[in-house]
Amino acid sequence: MRIVNPSFGRQPDAGIKSTSVKRPTDWLNDPVAIISNSKPNAMELLQGVRKLMGEFRSIDNVDYMDKPSAAHPAPPELVDRVINNYRGAIVALAD
Amino acid sequence: MSDPLNDEILDLGDMDFDAFNDYAIAQGWSDGMPMVPPTEAKVAACVATCHGDNSPFPPMSPRLVLPTLDTIAANAVMAGCKPEYFPAVVAAVRAILNPDYNLHGTLATTHPCAPMIMVNGPARMTMEINCGSNCFGQGWRANASIGRALMLTMMNVGGGKPGDMDRSTQGSPAKYSFCFGENEEESPWDPYHVRRGFKAEDSVVTLLPAEPPHNVNDHGSTTGEGLLQTIAGSISQTGANTIYGSAPFVVAIGPEHAATMKRDGWTVPAIQEKLHHDSATPVERVSKDNQKNYEERGQVIQNGRYYHSRTPEDIQIVVAGGPGKHSAVIPTFGFTEACSERLPIR
Numbered sequence: 001m002r003i004v005n006p007s008f009g010r011q012p013d014a015g016i017k018s019t020s021v022k023r024p025t026d027w028l029n030d031p032v033a034i035i036s037n038s039k040p041n042a043m044e045l046l047q048g049v050r051k052l053m054g055e056f057r058s059i060d061n062v063d064y065m066d067k068p069s070a071a072h073p074a075p076p077e078l079v080d081r082v083i084n085n086y087r088g089a090i091v092a093l094a095d
Numbered sequence: 096m097s098d099p100l101n102d103e104i105l106d107l108g109d110m111d112f113d114a115f116n117d118y119a120i121a122q123g124w125s126d127g128m129p130m131v132p133p134t135e136a137k138v139a140a141c142v143a144t145c146h147g148d149n150s151p152f153p154p155m156s157p158r159l160v161l162p163t164l165d166t167i168a169a170n171a172v173m174a175g176c177k178p179e180y181f182p183a184v185v186a187a188v189r190a191i192l193n194p195d196y197n198l199h200g201t202l203a204t205t206h207p208c209a210p211m212i213m214v215n216g217p218a219r220m221t222m223e224i225n226c227g228s229n230c231f232g233q234g235w236r237a238n239a240s241i242g243r244a245l246m247l248t249m250m251n252v253g254g255g256k257p258g259d260m261d262r263s264t265q266g267s268p269a270k271y272s273f274c275f276g277e278n279e280e281e282s283p284w285d286p287y288h289v290r291r292g293f294k295a296e297d298s299v300v301t302l303l304p305a306e307p308p309h310n311v312n313d314h315g316s317t318t319g320e321g322l323l324q325t326i327a328g329s330i331s332q333t334g335a336n337t338i339y340g341s342a343p344f345v346v347a348i349g350p351e352h353a354a355t356m357k358r359d360g361w362t363v364p365a366i367q368e369k370l371h372h373d374s375a376t377p378v379e380r381v382s383k384d385n386q387k388n389y390e391e392r393g394q395v396i397q398n399g400r401y402y403h404s405r406t407p408e409d410i411q412i413v414v415a416g417g418p419g420k421h422s423a424v425i426p427t428f429g430f431t432e433a434c435s436e437r438l439p440i441r
Contacts, residue, residue, distance in 0.1 A: 001110045004138040004169040006124055007251040008103045009160025040388050071340060071430035073156070073199045 028057045030087035035074075036066035042092040049090060103165065104135065124173070124251050126243065126271055133169035141168035141181040148185065148439035153192050156199035158254030162188060167248050174243035174272075175236065180222055183237075183274075183300055184244045186436040187212050190302035191245070195432035201304035202255040205262050206336055208428040209269035210245055211305035211345070213413065215288035218298030218438055219276035226276035228417030231308050242272030269307040275415055281350035282414035283357035290363065291435055298438040303343060303411070304431050308423035313352065319359035322352050322422075323369050329424045330374035330403055333381055337403040339394045340429025344403065346370065347415040347423040367407035375400035 034050055036042040046064065053059050065081070067074050082089055107118065115132045119125050131137070142164045152162045164185065171184045191198050191210055201208050214224050225235040233239065255261045263270075279286040288299040313325040326346060337344060346366075348356070356366065378386065378399050394401060404410050411433055415423070 001107045001115065001132060002135055003105050003107060003115075003133045004135060004165050004172075005101075005103055005105050006133055006166060006169040006173055006247065007122070008101070008166045008169075009155065009158065009162055009252050012154050012159065012161060040391075069430065071200045071204065071428070072197060073203075 025088040027088060031061035031063070031085060032088040032090060033082045033086040034062060034064055034090045035078075035082070035092070036064065037092050038067050038070040039092070042066070046090070046092055103163075119173070123256055124247070126246060126250070128271075130173035130247075131175055133172040137172045138165055138168040140178040141171050141176065144178050144181045145185050145439050150189075152188065155188075155192060155249070155253040156255075157202060157260045158252070160252065160254075162248065162252045166252055167244075170247040170251055171240070171244040174247050175240040176244050177236070177240075180237055180241050180244075182298075182438040183212070183214060183218060183222060183224075183241050184248070186300045186438045187241070187245045187302060188248055190300055190434040190436040191249070193432075193434040193436075196302060196304070196434045197428075197431045198249075198253070200430055201428050202249070202253070202261050204428060205264040206428050207263045207265055207267040207270070207306060208304035209267060209273050209307075210242075210249070211269070211303050211425060212242055212245065212274040213287070213301045213345075214241075214274070214276040214298070215279065215286050215293070215301070216298035216438075217296060219279075224274070224276040226278040226280075226415060228419075230275040230278070230415050230417075231273075231423070238274045238276075239272050242274035245274075246270060246272065267307050269305065273305065273307070277413045278350055278415050278417075281353070283353055284363050284412075284414070287411070287413045288435065293435070293437065299435050300438065301411075301433055301435040303345065303425070303433050304428040305345065306426045308347065308425050311422040311424060312420070313422070314420040317355070319356035319361045322355060323361070323366065324373065326422060326424065327370050327373035330370065330426075331376045332426075333376055333385075335403060335426050336429040337426060338376055338381070338401045339389045339392050341394075341402055341405045341409070342427055342429040342431050343409045343411055343433045344427045345411045345413060345423075345425035347413050347425060349416045349419060349422045350414055351418065351420055352422045353414045363412050364407065366412055367410045370410050371402070371404050371407040372398075374404070375402040 034046045116129050155162050171181050222237045224237045249255045277287050289295050293299050311326050311329045313322050316322045
């Protein structure tokens with residue numbers, strides 16, 4: 001039996017930049033973004049995460065940010081900001 | 096070495112129907128019910144109905160690959176579509192890929208929304224789409240398979256797999272299929288698509304990320320005013336997403352209720368205006384914690400109420416169903432727009 005693959009999709013070929021990871025993230029020193037999905041209590045949860053991180057590393061370069069709306073994807077500007085300025089990200093995904 | 100599952104055509108060797116379904120379930124292609132093998136011949140028959148529709152599709156979230164007519168048709172075949180249904184499936188795919196629909200948000204959410212497909216125009220007749228009795232229910236191949244084809248496409252091409260990128264807490268039966276037609280023949284008002292600027296002879300699908308229909312039983316009210324009071328009360332639930340994400344939602348009025356409203360002089364704009372105000376939820380019905388939550392999200396309190404619609408026009412008035420004193424409210428995810436697409440048929 002020959003079938004058409006129902007999960008086949010073409011890859012967009014424009015605007016996709018391939019980036020190679022030069023080295024693993026150093027979670028003890030590298031700048032880290034902690035990102036709220038803007039759901040209720042997400043920021044409270046992440047504030048606790050940042051406080052705990054402060055027990056074993058400097059948190060001067062651990063920064064909060066959030067999506068404008070929990071109901072929409074993160075805007076490209078936010079994604080670019082994280083990619084360009086941080087080596088790691090912690091994201092609150094649930095409620 | 097490339098993954099053979101990335102190929103557009105798969106040679107599965109000597110497989111019968113049961114073996115194919117076991118294989119499809121193992122690949123994560125199934126919604127749980129048996130599917131028709133999407134052979135090249137069956138897929139080609141579907142694609143032929145959209146000959147000349149060469150507009151490229153944008154990337155489909157969350158997987159962000161580009162659908163092709165062939166892969167959409169493969170999902171339509173698996174869902175049980177006849178080839179002549181395929182233009183409705185293609186139009187539905189284009190509608191959910193409209194950025195205003197907010198496909199990514201509707202999949203990533205824990206809300207149980209499913210893509211509601213409403214069909215207007217002559218295609219309802221040629222495809223035999225049920226617009227009358229039990230139009231939201233079982234028994235009609237077109238309703239069942241067109242809605243199912245869209246869901247399978249979202250799962251298999253888009254990657255919205257339940258429990259993975261489809262994060263719905265409980266889901267809903269509408270995620271198997273949610274497709275119906277407007278009962279234009281028994282509507283006392285212009286068809287929905289005509290009110291949106293299409294021609295009466297156009298065939299159009301309109302998509303919204305929706306909950307299943309919530310029934311509105313009103314056997315007692317004998318005036319349009321009374322019926323609208325009951326419908327407004329049904330919209331005004333404290334657990335609706337639209338209480339903090341005001342947006343379009345559907346009120347599907349049964350033909351008997353619609354006839355009563357028409358008799359009493361109610362026009363569509365007047366109905367929208369009344370429901371917009373009367374369905375707003377009084378603040379005192381909302382828990383204190385949620386009041387704080389909605390305040391933080393910027394939801395405005397007007398006249399001591401939370402409005403579910405931004406404007407009266409947000410309320411999509413349609414006529415659907417058969418005999419009986421029932422209507423339905425179809426709540427949505429919020430954070431969305433009603434997206435309509437003309438079918439690619441001659």
